[in-house]
Amino acid sequence: MNTDSHSSADTEIVNQVVSGDVNAFERLLKRYQAHVVRIVKKHIPFDKVEEVAQDVFVRTYQSLPTFKGDDGFKQWLSTITIRTCYDFWRKHYRYREIPLSSLSEKHQVWLEEATSNSSSQSFHERDSQKEAREILDWALDKLSPEDRMVLELVYLEGYSIKEAANLLGWSTVNVKVRSFRARKKLHKLIKEMS
Amino acid sequence: MSPNKHEHEALRAILRRAYQERENVEVGDQWQEEVMRRIRELGEIEARPSSLVMFEQLVWRLAPVTCLLILGLTLLLSSFDFISGDDVIQLLMNSTEEITLNQFFGV
Numbered sequence: 001m002n003t004d005s006h007s008s009a010d011t012e013i014v015n016q017v018v019s020g021d022v023n024a025f026e027r028l029l030k031r032y033q034a035h036v037v038r039i040v041k042k043h044i045p046f047d048k049v050e051e052v053a054q055d056v057f058v059r060t061y062q063s064l065p066t067f068k069g070d071d072g073f074k075q076w077l078s079t080i081t082i083r084t085c086y087d088f089w090r091k092h093y094r095y096r097e098i099p100l101s102s103l104s105e106k107h108q109v110w111l112e113e114a115t116s117n118s119s120s121q122s123f124h125e126r127d128s129q130k131e132a133r134e135i136l137d138w139a140l141d142k143l144s145p146e147d148r149m150v151l152e153l154v155y156l157e158g159y160s161i162k163e164a165a166n167l168l169g170w171s172t173v174n175v176k177v178r179s180f181r182a183r184k185k186l187h188k189l190i191k192e193m194s
Numbered sequence: 195m196s197p198n199k200h201e202h203e204a205l206r207a208i209l210r211r212a213y214q215e216r217e218n219v220e221v222g223d224q225w226q227e228e229v230m231r232r233i234r235e236l237g238e239i240e241a242r243p244s245s246l247v248m249f250e251q252l253v254w255r256l257a258p259v260t261c262l263l264i265l266g267l268t269l270l271l272s273s274f275d276f277i278s279g280d281d282v283i284q285l286l287m288n289s290t291e292e293i294t295l296n297q298f299f300g301v
């Protein structure tokens with residue numbers, strides 16, 4: 001099925017749901033659950049992915065009357081997914097009580113090797129993903145929810161400024177400025193650590 | 195490429211790889227059932243937008259009319275010959291005698 005027919009089929013299902021056929025939503029759920037989970041797992045801690053992905057679909061269901069179909073259902077759903085992830089972090093930061101743990105000496109050594117200019121090539125072959133992930137999570141946890149989302153979308157996922165702005169519903173100028181500042185903060189954090 | 199930039203690019207590549215290789219999460223039938231249970235609990239969605247949305251739409255629909263009305267009133271008011279409070283006081287101060295005589299004789 002090509003994108004156009006997929007899109008019109010989605011619009012048809014949306015119309016069915018809006019006109020009262022709640023069960024028709026299950027078809028959208030089955031079609032797009034993998035897509036939503038793929039996005040959510042990149043932004044949200046492992047143990048919260050299922051919960052947040054559920055929230056995405058509930059929010060999507062509630063927003064269906066506002067769906068216009070201009071960019072297709074998939075794109076619209078991606079936007080809701082990203083904004084739900086952003087809301088998760090806003091809520092998480094508001095209620096965060098546990099002090100942030102610092103990194104161990106092992107991580108510091110890892111960082112020194114990773115950032116060392118001369119050994120960077122050989123480092124690629126033997127780097128440990130686990131340590132990289134822990135350092136990244138540690139650094140992201142030190143950023144605001146806004147900086148975190150922008151950094152993840154632009155710096156780590158490679159979205160353009162315009163695409164990230166569309167997904168977050170912010171202006172391109174805001175995303176551009178935030179992206180620059182967040183990148184600087186990340187580098188500063190890592191530099192201080194190493 | 196400057197050493198600093200090279201360093202940043204190398205670090206970015208490592209972090210990007212770590213970011214992309216997150217744990218694989220699969221959701222099963224039970225998860226789907228749970229979502230549908232929540233959806234059914236919500237019941238049918240209202241195709242009609244909420245009152246807040248309707249109010250917002252009304253405001254935007256009326257905005258051009260309001261602007262035209264303001265513009266029209268401004269033009270209308272500016273065509274009137276206004277006498278400010280200061281001007282009236284100045285007038286009274288300059289011709290106090292005349293006004294008093296006028297009042298006295300009822301002219």
